[in-house]
Amino acid sequence: MILAFESSCDETAVAILAPPRQLRASLVASQHEIHIPFGGVVPELAARRHMEVIVPLYQDALVEAGITLDDVTGIAATCKPGLIGALLVGLSFAKSLAMGRNLPFIGVNHIEGHLNAVHLEHDDVPYPHLGVVVSGGHTEFYIVKGFADYQLLGATRDDAAGEAFDKVAKLLNLGYPGGPIVDKRAALGNPKAIRFSLPKMSESSKFGIGKYDVSFSGLKTAVALWVKQNDITDQPLSADTINDLVASFQYTAVEILMRSVSQIVTDHNLPAVVVSGGVAANSALRKAMTDWGIQHNVRTYFPSMKLCVDNAAMIAYVGSQYLARGVTSNWDLNATASGAVGILT
Amino acid sequence: MILFFDTSTPNGILALGQQDRCITFSHWKAEHSHSQLLPPYIDTALQELPNGISELTHITVGIGPGSFTGLRVALATAKGLAIARNIPLVAIPSPTVFATLCQATTDYAACCLDAFRGEIYLGIYKMQSGIPVLQNDIASLTPKVAAMQIAALNGSITVTGTGYDRYRDQFPSSVIPGNTHYDKAAAVSILKFATQSIQNNKTHQPAELHPYYVRDAEAVEKQKR
């Protein structure tokens, strides 16, 4: 049984996995409400909260799985990327539990977790495939050639996709987190009501392969500009107009993502696309991707919601795969704010 | 067998032993990487025990105040070990750790830990048969206020800690600088302190022990202002 911890941002999570894919427990303690008064995640508060809940959450997970620590054969924890102070709580606790029991320990990359969450629910995902990570902190495209074999092809040059949803919602005072709210309101609006243009991407980027990169800041600015021009104080935007506006924003955001997806799949002749991260919950993205897949004979996979948002189940899965291959981390493993996928240090 | 460690300051400290026997003692400098250094130090220390980690009966940990991240690394590590071994925790405030380590022979000892933002965490102790007994509520103060409280004490006084090192010129010249060349005798002093706490039943279960922050997160302090 593999025990795993995730504490990279504002969710503490513990999971217990009977490899390869039988989840015995997957608990998530969210701390969203703590950060709301500050309008964003406060790293020190996040770390303090992780510290408070990690032991009780661990104890609850054992109870839910109906096991004791004696049944655990390996321990995994997220070590990057994320907030250092937050990461260190789960990482330090996991390392010392492992040391105390003489169990193998492995540090896991959070993004690698997202890329692999799909395997907990599907045993037929073909390789190579396109792995798309779209969350509040990341928007990245990888060719996944096999387990632990990833090639980064493109990423956002500015805002992450989820960040764009959150910022647009904030601009329109729709509430937080913005993604799900925009999704709901957009369903009531006309996606073609306002035409926002797609960003033009130059060839060069920090990854050297500019053509697959995406950008959301231009779209966000265009929405803000539209509001400025149309939101006249004595005539606030009507609910219908807001629905049309967010529907049009969402339509364009999905277009931006789909443009890169279709380019990569075509250029590299890939048989499948796996989408993960919080934005994978977006109904318009799911529909566009699924329809496109059917049309182009490409299989599309979306892990279920609880595996798309931050969770420890995906960390347990990646950890179990590394441990099964005899790969472990040393006791001196540190947490890092950034870090490429697939490279273990 | 007691394992002790403190990572509340850049001076990481670890001791293994009990009562007046110290089996190993290590200290290291780390600004930001206690999480990298502490576990290997623990692992190496435990290898000194003929029966390894199974000999541990208590984990004793410096709980702060100090570096917020340092406290959490120590506490999370202590909790993991305690749960894995099913043994209790013993908590020592970090200023008490350093007041103990300097083995003062004066009437009083004071520990000033650098709290940054122009402040220090002050603990004032009466020395009783070589053991420091806390006299105040540990708080974050300006060095000036701390120096005034120290100057008001009646008797000889030893001062130690990273805050004293940093703001030394602001303290009365009559105080005696504490010994900071920690050796096995210093380690024995802290192990004795831990042993005494255990004898007095001052132990904790992992879920109930929390870092002793003293201060709120900066964002919360700002909001209050």
Ligand SMILES: Nc1ncnc2c1ncn2[C@@H]1O[C@H](COP(=O)(O)OP(=O)(O)OP(=O)(O)O)[C@@H](O)[C@H]1O
């Ligand atoms: N239905 C939805 N439509 C669009 N965006 C959504 C939807 N549901 C959630 N999101 C967005 O997903 C993000 C949260 O996802 P997740 O928890 O995976 O990300 P994170 O923790 O912010 O980042 P990371 O996983 O990169 O550390 C938020 O930005 C949220 O607005």
